[in-house]
Structure formats: structure tokens, C-alpha cells
Amino acid sequence: MHYTTLILLLAILTSLAYQLGRRRSHTLVGGPTRVRQLHSLPSYYGFYTAIWCGLPALLVLGLWLIFEPNIITSLVVAELPEATRNLPEAELGLVINDIKNLAAGNIVSTEIGPAIQAAADHLQSLERTSAAALTVLILVLAMLGTSYAWRFISPELRARNRVEGVLKALLITSSTIAIFTTIGIVLSVLFEALRFFRQIPLSEFLFGLTWSPQMAIRADQVGSSGAFGSIPLFAGTLLISFIAMLVAVPIGLMSAIYLSEYAGRRLRLSPSRCWRSWPGFPPWSTASSQHSQWRPSFATAAGCWDSTSPPKALWPPDW
Known part of the structure; x- marks a missing residue:
């Protein structure tokens, strides 16, 4: 089977x-x-x-x-x-x-x-x-x-006690496995990094201009000595991030302007229903005062402002 x-x-x-x-x-x-x-x-x-x-x-x-x-x-x-x-x-x-x-x-x-x-x-x-x-x-x-x-x-x-005891043991076991797995990953990365830097100088890795990790692993393999400069990796990461920002920033900014200035009430309030589900997100920041009643959030519990009304500086405009 x-x-x-x-x-x-x-x-x-x-x-x-x-x-x-x-x-x-x-x-x-x-x-x-x-x-x-x-x-x-x-x-x-x-x-x-x-x-x-x-x-x-x-x-x-x-x-x-x-x-x-x-x-x-x-x-x-x-x-x-x-x-x-x-x-x-x-x-x-x-x-x-x-x-x-x-x-x-x-x-x-x-x-x-x-x-x-x-x-x-x-x-x-x-x-x-x-x-x-x-x-x-x-x-x-x-x-x-x-x-x-x-x-x-x-x-x-005492069925409840026994069931909860088994669940507690399972949770402890799972947490222990996760902890030891994390420790194993960290140690593996650490030891491999130490082995790597015994062969490749740190200055060459940080300031090298060529990334070509082609080197022979065994004696019978044919390969070059390899080049492990990390600057091409950093440059590629920054380039991808810059291209992503070129796409995301205009779309996000124009969407925010459209929702706040031109969109209808129903369309404008649709995203707020999703935002309200975020823990700790102030409820008065996702809808206007006409459609959202003020409720105390985590900030009021900390004594940052009065629980009966939100701070005027953060109160959204009356749409």
C-alpha cells in the first residue's frame, strides 16, 4: 500500500x-x-x-x-x-x-x-x-x-489533562526540533564560511570585481581557480531593487492619490477592510470619521493619547 x-x-x-x-x-x-x-x-x-x-x-x-x-x-x-x-x-x-x-x-x-x-x-x-x-x-x-x-x-x-499533556509534549518536541535545526543551520553556515575564508581572503571576497565560482572539487576534475568577488552580487541586488522601486513607487503613489482624492466611497473603503484586520493598525487611519467609530488601540493602552478621540494630527481629512 x-x-x-x-x-x-x-x-x-x-x-x-x-x-x-x-x-x-x-x-x-x-x-x-x-x-x-x-x-x-x-x-x-x-x-x-x-x-x-x-x-x-x-x-x-x-x-x-x-x-x-x-x-x-x-x-x-x-x-x-x-x-x-x-x-x-x-x-x-x-x-x-x-x-x-x-x-x-x-x-x-x-x-x-x-x-x-x-x-x-x-x-x-x-x-x-x-x-x-x-x-x-x-x-x-x-x-x-x-x-x-x-x-x-x-x-x-481526566481526559482533558491527558490530551493537553500530549499536545504540550508535541509542542515542546516541535519547538526543540526547530531550535536544534536552527542551531545546525547556523553552525553549518559558520563552519563552511570558515573553510571558505581559509582559502579565499576576506578582502578579495569583499572588494573583488569578478564572481566566477568555477573550481575543481576533486583532483580528477578540470576547473579554474575561481573568482569570488562579491561586488557583482551586491551590484546585481541593488540594480534589481532599483528597477523594482521604479515600478512600485509610481504605481503605489498614484494609487494612493487616486484613492484619497478621486475614488468613490465604496472603492475607497474597500482596502480599509483589509487593513483593519492587521493587528495594531489604528482603526481611525483606514476610514473617515463619518464611517468609522473611534476605538482604543494599542497606543491608548500605553497612555500615548486619550482613548476617547484620536490625535488631531493623524486624523484623516473629512472625505
Whole structure:
């Protein structure tokens, strides 16, 4: 089963688990009219059951997707002839790519030998077995989780606390991953920059007039020494910004003049409906005093002016 189909099936099972948990809470207290006897709202019991249905299965699915390719590749390589297994890493990688392309029905870069064909057939067999095993495992975990949560539901169960605890753990985990990802990006850029400036002087990078990053990466490649002057990059950025301003400034200025001096009331107030949705945007700055009632904004809370009327200097003209 394809991974997308499996995820959709898991989503359907999770939705059904939510309904089962919610109805279970109603049944335990004698109907929806007696939900006050429950510790939490019925929806929390539904979420509690849905979490037990979907979360373990999703964790297993994620781990499976991480480790499955390496395990299958190792099993395929183990079946190759010894001469092929002893090839250098780069050449062995090309052979593995040919095997994967052949198994997927794509074009391969070399002639198809008996060993490559057998390895491709073995790869297809392993992938089918893996997909079937994953499908069965996900469905079993989803049903076991739903059954466990359904049996564990009781009026005294603190479903809200448990659901909020799981959500809090997920948010903390996501934040931690984001933080470490950011740190990794910064460290990667920093170390690569240090390696770069060990080979290219900083003065050449800042004041060089030529940008031609064509240099040999390996000893067997042919390439020039490369030129890494950043002035062409800065000049190109400034040129693009200047061209963009040539287009944006006249259009924006003429649009503002037209809306403020010539446009009709309906057309003039249309953009203000969008601007009012911006947090902290003063409501009196998007419409005239005849069509917009003054309301205190963030500035009044800071004591910048009286909350009953906006500052006269910023009040728009009476259109």
C-alpha cells in the first residue's frame, strides 16, 4: 500500500476512534444530557481515543520510513557478487542506483547483467514485503490503541489533562526540533564560511570585481581557480531593487492619490477592510470619521493619547 493511502486510512481510523471515544463517554453517564457527571467534555474523551489510535501508528510509520531504505539496501547489497560488493564506494553507489532504477522501471546507465537483474527483483520483493508488513503493523497498532483507550474511558478519567499533556509534549518536541535545526543551520553556515575564508581572503571576497565560482572539487576534475568577488552580487541586488522601486513607487503613489482624492466611497473603503484586520493598525487611519467609530488601540493602552478621540494630527481629512 502506498504511503499516502496508508496515511489517509490512518486518518479515517483516527476519526472513527474520536467518535467511538465520544460516544463511549455519553454511554457511561446515560446520554448527552448528563455530561456534567464527566470530568471532561465528551470531545476530550474522543481526542483521547484518537490520540491512542493515531499517535503510536504515526511514530512507527516515521521510524519505518527512516530506517527502511537503509535496511533494504543492505539486504540487496548482501546478495550481490563479492566482486561487486568490494567495489569502491562511489562505484558501488552507481550500481545501487542502477538496481533501484531497474526495479522502478527507469532507464539504467549500464548494461543489465544477470546479477543486476536478480538484485532488482530482490529489491522489488523486499519492498512489497515491507509495504505489506507496514500496513498490517499500522492497522494493528491503530486498533489496539483504540481498544485500549476505549476500555480505559471512565467518568473519572481526566481526559482533558491527558490530551493537553500530549499536545504540550508535541509542542515542546516541535519547538526543540526547530531550535536544534536552527542551531545546525547556523553552525553549518559558520563552519563552511570558515573553510571558505581559509582559502579565499576576506578582502578579495569583499572588494573583488569578478564572481566566477568555477573550481575543481576533486583532483580528477578540470576547473579554474575561481573568482569570488562579491561586488557583482551586491551590484546585481541593488540594480534589481532599483528597477523594482521604479515600478512600485509610481504605481503605489498614484494609487494612493487616486484613492484619497478621486475614488468613490465604496472603492475607497474597500482596502480599509483589509487593513483593519492587521493587528495594531489604528482603526481611525483606514476610514473617515463619518464611517468609522473611534476605538482604543494599542497606543491608548500605553497612555500615548486619550482613548476617547484620536490625535488631531493623524486624523484623516473629512472625505
